[in-house]
Amino acid sequence: MDSPQGFAGRTVERRSMLAWCGLTMLAIGWQAAPEGWGSVWSREPSAISAEVDRSVAHAGRPSVRVVHTGRQDWSLAQPTELAVRTGDLVEASVWLRMEGDGEVQLGFVSRGPDGTVRDWIFGGRTARAGDWRRLATRVVVPEGVASLLPRVTGNGPCRVWLEGFRCLKTGNLQEMRDPSMPQRLSLQNRWLRLEFDTKTGAFELASRGSRRRWSQKPGGSVLVRTARVGGSRLTAELWSATDAQKLSLTAELDAERPEVRLTLSGDGDLEAPLAYPHPWATRAGMELVFPMNEGVAFPVDEAGLPEQWLHLYGGHGLCMPFFCQTDGPASLLTVVDTPDDALARFVYDGPTMVGRLLWEGQKGRFGYPRRWRYALFDEGGYVAAAKRYREIAKGKGLLVTLRDKRKRVPAVDLLVGSPNVWVFGGNAAEMALRLKEAGFERMLWSAGGSAADVRAINRMGFLTGEYDIYQDCMDPSQYPKLQWIHPQWTSELWPDGIVLRRDGSWERGWEVETKEGGMIACGVLCDLLAPQVARRRIAQVLKEKPFGARFIDTTTASPWRECYSPKHPMTRTDSRKAKMELLRLLPEEFGLVAGSETGHEAAVPWVSYFEGMLSLGPFRVPDAGRRMEETVDPAPEVIRKFQVGPRYRVPLWELVFHDCLCAHWYWGDYQNKVPSVWRKRDLFNILYGTAPMYLFRAEDWPNWKERIMESYRAVVPVARGVGYEEMTDHRRLTQDQTVQQTRFANGWVVTVNFGSQPFRLGPGRVVQPEGFLVERSKDQRR
Secondary structure, three states, X not given: OOOOHHHHHOOOOHHHHHHHOOOOOOOOEEEOOOOOOOOEEEOOOOOEEEEEEEEEEEOOEEEEEEEEOOOOEEEEEOOOOEEOOOOEEEEEEEEEEEEEOOEEEEEEEEEOOOOOEEEEEEEEEEEOOEEEEEEEEEEEOOOXXXXXXXXXXXXXXXXXXXXXXXXXXXXXXXXXXXXXXXOEEEEEOOOEEEEEEOOOOOEEEEEOOOOXXXXXXXXXXXXXXXXXXXXXXXXXXXXXXXXXXXXXXXEEEOOOOOEEEEEEEEOOEOOOOEOOOOOEOOOOOOEEEEOOOOOEEXXXXXXXXXXXXXXXXXXXXXXXXXXXXXXXXXXXXXXXXXXXXXXXXXXXEOOEEEEEEEEOOEOOEOOOOEEEEEEEEOOOHHHHHHHHHHHHHHHOOOOOOHHHHHHHOOOHHHHOOOOEEEEEOOOHHHHHHHHHHHOOOOOEEOOOOOHHHHHHHHHOOOEEOOEEEOOEEOOHHHHHHEOOOOOOOOHHHOOOOEOEOOOOOEOEEEEEEEOOOOEEEEEEEOHHHHHHHHHHHHHHHHHHOOOOEEEEEOOOOOOOOOEOOOOOOEOHHHHHHXXXXXXXXXXXXXXXXXXXXXXXXXXXXXXXXXXXXXXOHHHOOOOOOOOOOOOOOOOOHHHHHHHOOOOOEOOHHHHHHOOOOEEEOEOOEOOOOOHHHHHHHHHHHHHHOOOOEEEEEHHHHHHHHHHHHHHHHHHHHHHHHOOOOOEEEEEEOOOOOOEEEEEEOOOEEEEEEOOOOOEEEEOOEEEOOOEEEEXXXXXXXX
């Protein structure tokens, strides 16, 4: 339930209001506020105080001091709400000084005519610790909002001094609207018709072939001042509700396809994400399909699915910048052409889930024009959408196939179809020999080893690799406190080389255990500096150890970052380019097979394998990245339902990039991590045409040997057989999704049965429970 913070200035008796919210007096801390303010509130009782402080003044006037000792949220509201109407321009500001680790926001509680809260922090602007500065916000009142309550909110422990609060209306945009503008404007070509609602800024798309219509759900994020149509283009002037910024919108029909290309431009600050365009409405029976790792398909009307808030600038968000909604045959594809500062949220809006596209600022500014497109498909569902995106990726130069990479780095052929093996402890060469004697004909040995080990494993015909990382930068003065010191930290660049946030604080990275049981965070190395560090390090390693591959941790998993250091300032676009330069070094300068974590399309031209693409990030076992060697059984519900459950998984990544890169499980979520669902992992590998991953300690090999070899014999021949091929189709053959089928460009057809009953494909073609069937056309391409 939302907190009742915004009630501070309403004439509602507090005890009855709290009861209405389902909360007791012990759950919320209310106190009287200083004169000129309404009630002060904290989620933690007795964690907050507010009083006039005459000893700390601003411009000769005393301040109000707020002291908050809790870890959760608090608020200090104005005593009265401001009655507003659609289009009102409202500004608020306050002078602020702050100490502590928390943060403070100035914004409004917006309410509808019936008093229902529309937004708890409408137009919020954030400040952190620092001396006196003016914090200001400016909003346009959207349709459906009748009142605004200005307030200061915060979270975490802090001391805040406030002075000189102001709030006023400065005009009304509705009164500036073009009176001759029609309610709706439209464009059309041979495939589709586009309509634009000049009141809400919402679009409607209709297929001229199937008559299928798709409509957006207006959310009040913009107001339209002017709009017109000229030829195949629509242009409009919009105003953002959350920051009162003027925006320019263009929408243009593609002359060759059933697509619309859109551009949004602005020239002001963008402190909070801009939620425009509006989301497309969904209805029962539809699915939202989006590339979170390999890909998921969420039934929009299924209650209780975990909402996803994902960035588009890193592997732990969307690994490709698109999503679609489908009712089975028909689909609507949204492609983000400028994803470096974009977000996607898959959230419930009423009884169904919708997909929202949002834009973040580039270092706090709107920056460059934001571009996206919509494409309609009458047939083919999410497969047609993925195949259209493959064409777009090819146009961007991302579609570099494994065959192409093999020409540049011949050792790529040792990778394709090979299981990824991590073994801890023991002698590397001896362990590799035991695997070979057991029946391993192919293997990516990821666990490194001595120079002699690497040479010996190379002679066995295996691909040898080693772990590396260029993100973590630990303060050397902390070394004596730590349980362990990582040999590949870039601590020689502390502190000048680390990422600085906008407020001057340093970006926290991986946390390391101390000898006393606490945790100390590494800094994050600025991506601009990583290539030069890597060039020196890798050259030195290869002088001694002739590896054929190298795994660079975090580079494609962690987000592109902004850096505010004056020595190496960086936008997210700069960060992406620097990360790709780091990965380019491996094949181009060192002749190595490149691997990285989780995965993102930006790295496809350079990287040949991703560890973690097969593993859905939000649905791994807890602390998977720290406790890699620990097996888990019985399988947690999140593993059974989402990670290896066939209902919610779709191979979007493989439909776009299967012939370009080898996707593996995560090293904390591998084949034998949860033994009771091992078979299902094997089946996903077989269905997707990808190689397995095994991780264990050397002394445990006798315990795992039989089961690993069974898995190897089932999965590896398929992974090798289709490893260089495009995945051309994916089908779900049963209503419960337990029987699925993939097709590949060389004619291989793979059918997998995740269920508990046999499935009859045709005469003499039965797929047994937890079984699979591989069929090959007679004219398959070699």
